[in-house]
Amino acid sequence: MKDVMFYFELHQPFRLRPINLTDLRGGTRDIFWDEKNEEIFKRIAVNNYIPATQHLMEYGIRSSFSLSGTFMEQASRYCPKVIDVIEDYVKSGLCELMAETYYHSLASIWNDEEFTRQVSMQTRSLKNVFNYDPVSFRNTELIYNDHIAEMAKKMGFRNILAEGTDGISSRYNVNHRYAAPSGINLYLRNYPLSDDISFRFSNRSWKDYPLTADKFARWISLADGDLINLFMDYETFGEHQRPETGIFEFLKHLPRYFQEYGIDTILVREAELRHRTRDFISIEKTTSWADKNRDLSAWMGNLMQVSTFDRIRECKDKLGDLWGYFQTSDVIYYMSIGDEQDFTVHEYFNPYRSPYLAFIYTNAALDILCGKDYGKNVMQ
Secondary structure (H helix, E strand, O other), X not given: OEEEEEEEEEOOOOOEOOOOXXXXXXXXXXXXXXXXXXXXXXXXXXXXXXXXXXXXXXXOOOEEEEEOHHHHXXXXXXXXXXXXXXXXXXXXXXXEEEEOOOOOEOHHHOOHHHHHHHHHHHHHHHHHHHOOOOOEEOOHHHOXXXXXXXXXXXXXXXXXXXXXXXXXXXXXXXXXXXXXXOOOEEEEEOHHHHHHHHOOOOOOOOOOOOOOHHHHHHHHHHOOOOEEEEEEEHHHEOOOEOHXXXXXXXXXXXXXXXXXXXXXXXXXXXXXXXXXXXXXXXXOOOEOOOOOOXXXXXXXXXXXXXXXXXXXXXXXXXXXXXXXXXXXXXHXXXXXXXXXXXXXXXXXXXXXXXXXXXXXXXXXXXXXXHOOXXXXXXXX
């Protein structure tokens, strides 16, 4: 029997308000765009979080969820029913919860101590909200290298996820269980099959359109390897791929065709019980699942991003409790330009619809909270 491992990212940032300096009312209360954050969360709760989770549970599909701390905060604040539905799914035994950084941040690439602090914050939240102790870890947007895997291992996690980049898949079959040099279990995303659902499902110009559950299950049955790792944004179901595309019908029929083709869905924590380690893989250069480069360029690709990232790091003492929220990777991601193909994706997620406005609004907020000269040395 072949296994499929579904992993879904559930994250929402606290977006910064587009600041009009003439209307500034002062203080920190208005820094965050509360009405927009609430509007977006409630919309996705109706389109995705609630119905998709109910579908997974009803159809008996096993999957692993990674909930950022800011997602859990917004769910509790704007739509507690989302927490209730996820809790029901976890209690059913069909869902595993994974650890990540609380703020969905880039801490892993610059400060080990801050990274460890944020992971501990997120796992405490999982304990408080769901009474759950995770054994598997995934980093922000699958940012990964050997050192990050080693830190996760030292924190007691048994499993970690990473992108199956073209460079890695040219040397290794991503459809197996591997281990990092530190010994932690390593599972690599099969990005072509993942993207067939998350990006190409409703693309009528795609040569394989329409993607049916029968067709997809057959592809998986024919793939070489032990387990197929399908990792994607959870919003794929009902938000990015709207209900009228047939995405929920696709989900509904998957279990029947999986059974027909001898495929089972398993949790990340279960993979080591069913599959042996094929090899040790060392990945020294940092990878991610973002954009076609699958590296850090989605966040560090231009001077606006690098200078703002450095400025946020410099403003730790001035920002106080807000420092973590400014570290959320989306804050920097909104400033990405990238190439035409990637920019379409960036524009979809960018509430300001412009990387330049994202840069202006973020630095205006930093001016207010940290002072205009704070971090000036890194802006030159």
